[in-house]
Amino acid sequence: MANMQAARDRLKHDPDFTFVAQSALYDTEPVGVSEPYHDLTFLNAVIVVEARIAPHSLLHHLRAIEHDMGRQRDGDRNAPRPIDLDILYAGDIAVSSPDLTLPHPRWQDRRFVVQPLADVRPQHILPDDPRCVADVLSALPPEPKVILFAQEW
DSSP states (O other): OHHHHHHHHHHHTOTTEEEEEEOOEEEEOOSSOOGGGTTOOEEEOOEEEEESSOHHHHHHHHHHHHHHTTOOOOSOTTSOOSOOOOOOOOTTOOEEOSSOEESOTTGGGOHHHHHHHHHHOTTOOOTTOSSOHHHHHHHSOSOSOEEEEESOO
């Protein structure tokens, strides 16, 4: 949780961003991890910011935060890491490049993404799906589990 707080606070105090909202923090079952990590859980949340920089610049900014916090990108992309910052969407912008796809290509398939997004943007409609976030959430199966860890963090 301390890493989540530190990353959030870096965004909150950066002049390139206006902090808008944050979801609750969720303890989630792993998805797509290697065998050694099947028994671990992960913490997930959504933070909404208004960015005054382009999506690719935002991506580089987020990767710098990850690097500063000890993340190493070394092959197993779903292995445990100190922090993982993803861009789910950027307004109504659609991007498809080798290093960035917006909206995030698997957002609507992952309860660990949709549940916290529904906390802060339940009626929002992302460019790649005609349903609002709350409707996407209601259509997802209950597994893998997403359990409230902390309402305030």
